[in-house]
Amino acid sequence: MKVRCAIAPALLACAFACERSETVVAPPPLQVTVAVVAQAEIPVYLEHVGTTEAINTVEVRARVRGVLEKVAFKEGADVAQGDQLFVIERAPYKAALDKAKGDLARASAALQRVETDFQRTTELARKEVSSQADLDHARAARDEAAAAATALQATVEQAALDLGYTEIRAPISGRIGRLHVSQGNLVGGSEETPLATIVQLDPIYIYWSPSEKERLDVLRERKEGRYVQRDEIEVSAYLSDGSEHPYPGRLDFVDNTVDQSAGTVRVRAVFPNPDKTLLPGQYAKLQVMVARALPALLVPAQAIIEEQGGSSVFVVRADGTLESRRIVTSFSHEDMRVVESGLSPGEKVVIDNLGKLRPGAPVTVGSS
Secondary structure, eight states, rough: HHHHHHHHHHHHHHHHHHHOOOOOOOOEEEEEEEOEEEEEEEEEEEEEEEEEEEEOEEEOOOOOEEEEEEEOOOOEEEEEETEEEEEOHHHHHHHHHHHHHHHHHHHHHHHHHHHHHHHHHHHHHHHSOOHHHHHHHHHHHHHHHHHHHHHHHHHHHHHHHHHHHHHOOOOOSSEEEEOOSOTTTHHHHHHSSEEEEEEOOEEEEEEOOOOOHHHHHHHHHTTTSSSSGGGOEEEEEOOOOSSSSSSSSEEEEEEEEEETTTTTTEEEEOOOOOOOOOOOOOEEEEEEEEEEEEEEEEEGGOEEETTEEEEEEEEEOTSSSSEEEEEEEEEETEEEEEEEOOOOTTTEEEOOOOGOOOOBEEEEEOOO
16 A cells, blocks of 8 residues: 555656646747848949059259259149249350350351352362362361351250250149258259159059959959950049049059069059049059949848858748758848859848757748
């Protein structure tokens, strides 16, 4: 009897436990938001950071020696080609030019005289009145006078050049920098004295260095007709404050060698810059448009789980359960990512509660 009494409570406990286990209710399916895998034609941009550089930079120098008498510009101002910038004392060079002209006039008169003598002697020699020696002497005198006149003509031209160098004008249009030598100082001499520097700001270059792999990818896609040709590539520049430069640039140069230390290629775009917003030496974020309408599958970037082994998404199957799917992605487009493989148009991917999801779990879905 004691044994039967001990067993009975155990059986009752077991029966009670079984009854409790049968009443456990499974949790409801997780509520998730999904997005439909979309097929669209999109532009393709490559992103880089570039550096601005002036198309032309000219160092203005004094080419003749003298006192700097006049500075005709304001430092940091925009100047036009041909504007007067400096005047070096002109008087010594004006005097040298006048003297050279006088010497030339005297030599020209002497040449005219010996030319007349030569013509006369030639006529007399033809009549056998004058000897051959007299004719040779007259010819030599004529040639010597002609050479002297030619040398003095060159002296006049050089003196005129030197006088012209006393007035220095802007060789290009651009923005002039600070003054290197102040008015009243002696400039020129054996070395041409640098006075100021002019940089051309409109248009302006931006250089950047894509990888060799990226260059080859672009060439391959272009060969297959998916990307635009080189002369159709547009480049947008964004400044340090996030604003966009209002004038798009055009690719105009790709270097012919690869930087072996970095595995990159130097490329360049030219940008209109009428407002002088861009200055040489600035950094700018670039978007390089290599395709205008590329067919692509798009998924929201927030749906993609990035792991060491690659990228994946959770796909909602037709029966309302989840499937973890490996995908291959490429570039971004706004807040979307382009999917190269792993998904088909119309499939639904989960975009929220990703940390709570498990393969095979049932879900109820909404749409984004």
